Amino acid sequence: MQFLYHEQAGEEILKLKGEEFAHLKARRVKENEILILRNLKDKFAYTYKISNVERHSCQLHFLGKENKTIYKNTALNLALAVIDIKILEKTLPFLNELGVETLHLVFTDFSQRNFKIDLSRFEKIIIASCEQCGRESKMKIQIYNHVKDFYEKFPEAVLVDFEGEVKEFDLNKIYFVGPEGGFSQSEKQIFKEKIRLKAQNILKSQTAIISIASKILL
Helix, strand or coil, rough: CEEECCCEEEECCEEEEEHHHHHHCCCCCCCEEEEEEECCCCCCCEEEEEEECCCCEEEEEEEEEECCCCCCCCCCCEEEEECCCHHHHHHHHHHHCCCEEEEEEEECCCCCCCCCHHHHHHHHHHHHHHHHHHCCCCCCCEEECCHHHHHHHHCCCCEEEEEEECCCCCCCCEEEECCCCCCCCCHHHHHHHHHHCCCCCCCCCCHHHHHHHHHHHC
């Protein structure tokens, strides 16, 4: 773990209890141990000392802060059709680690509508990823109930589709990966540009979007 997340990191005294303390206790931290905290809203790394360790809580005392910027904003936006939530939850950390700025989740014609998105759970997963990889800001999530809603905001989005041409990927464009069944014909007609990956095999949605992020960012 590169740092510990706390929404109020920067305040003089923080009291950890409940899930926050249990998470810290699992690391077997001790009295007077030094911790680095981030609030994932600014670029500061905050230093705290652990004190008053009790059975179910402890206090953190502020020692100082450092403007420690490692992560470089990429402004990469990617769009993904809503897929199985369990698979999506496993995909989020990879995209966050790679540096995707915003992930746009779109309910398409072939998305299963019974999937319910729990944004608070997604945020916890992304925060845990930040703690592990050291990213200083959370990947953002945007939800669209229909393709037309997404199109109205991003009319120049590029569909990732087998009917597209093989081209180099561009950081300044937003690529839209479909669900397992692909895009419907009506959805393909909405967007002007299509691109396809060089892979000859049919990729799963999560494989495709991770591959695209890797091609652009690494």
